[in-house]
Amino acid sequence: MRTHDDKRPHDGARPHDDLRTYWDARHADHDELASGGHIGLDRSGNEIFYAQRLGTLLTLVGDLSSPAAPLFVLDAGCGKGYFARALARCGHRVDAFDASPTAVEHARAEGGGPRYAVAGLDEWRSPWPYDIVVCVDVLFHVLDDQAWAAGLRNMASLIRVAGRLIVTDEDTADRTTRGDYIVHRPIAAYRAELEPLGLRHTLFRPYGFRENRVGFHVFTRTR
Numbered sequence: 001m002r003t004h005d006d007k008r009p010h011d012g013a014r015p016h017d018d019l020r021t022y023w024d025a026r027h028a029d030h031d032e033l034a035s036g037g038h039i040g041l042d043r044s045g046n047e048i049f050y051a052q053r054l055g056t057l058l059t060l061v062g063d064l065s066s067p068a069a070p071l072f073v074l075d076a077g078c079g080k081g082y083f084a085r086a087l088a089r090c091g092h093r094v095d096a097f098d099a100s101p102t103a104v105e106h107a108r109a110e111g112g113g114p115r116y117a118v119a120g121l122d123e124w125r126s127p128w129p130y131d132i133v134v135c136v137d138v139l140f141h142v143l144d145d146q147a148w149a150a151g152l153r154n155m156a157s158l159i160r161v162a163g164r165l166i167v168t169d170e171d172t173a174d175r176t177t178r179g180d181y182i183v184h185r186p187i188a189a190y191r192a193e194l195e196p197l198g199l200r201h202t203l204f205r206p207y208g209f210r211e212n213r214v215g216f217h218v219f220t221r222t223r
């Protein structure tokens with residue numbers, strides 16, 4: 001039910017500041033898997049959900065691991081750092097950031113190699129380009145189209161030529177809103193933002209987890 005101080009616009013979506021508050025509170029209230037995973041799953045369900053996606057993500061990142069020449073990887077919207085830590089364990093040099101200070105504090109306390117920061121998708125700057133930028137289950141929580149596009153363009157700007165941007169969303173032709181904090185965008189919307197920046201859509205790999213329709217979209221920088 002909406003109350004007098006409910007700032008939601010009439011389409012029912014949460015406004016931007018409300019979303020930041022939502023994520024910070026969720027990271028404070030839930031364990032390290034439920035806070036960034038599927039809130040409707042129990043602990044063992046989230047263990048499977050995370051482990052399956054990690055396996056798929058690693059097949060997309062590849063099996064190179066060289067201490068002398070590590071891959072430079074960015075985990076954008078890292079939550080409490082599950083994927084960032086796993087990528088660091090695989091020998092990659094990992095930067096990771098999230099808009100939630102609570103999530104980043106938790107991730108830092110876990111250690112494990114990644115360098116963490118509090119930042120938004122459109123805010124993170126880096127003195128070096130990345131081989132791979134991953135952004136897992138973040139973009140479809142960015143409801144504002146301009147913020148979504150700005151975040152996507154910023155991530156694209158951080159990738160070296162022949163590097164890859166791996167983002168997650170459904171593989172859909174239509175825009176679909178679910179509840180008050182999810183909007184799935186068509187692949188055409190991603191391509192419209194990324195192709196002019198030199199990123200080509202090269203692959204979609206579905207999660208394949210129960211009824212979940214989300215998967216990894218891989219974009220490769222060609223110029």
Ligand SMILES: C[S@@+](CC[C@H](N)C(=O)[O-])C[C@H]1O[C@@H](n2cnc3c(N)ncnc32)[C@H](O)[C@@H]1O
Pocket residue numbers: 023024035036037076077078079080081082083097098099100103119120121122135136137138141142151
């Ligand atoms: C579903 S969680 C996924 C977290 C992590 N990628 C994972 O899979 O464990 C979504 C995350 O996106 C973060 N987030 C939402 N909007 C963001 C934005 N504009 N910039 C950076 N992080 C954002 C939230 O704080 C939250 O940690």
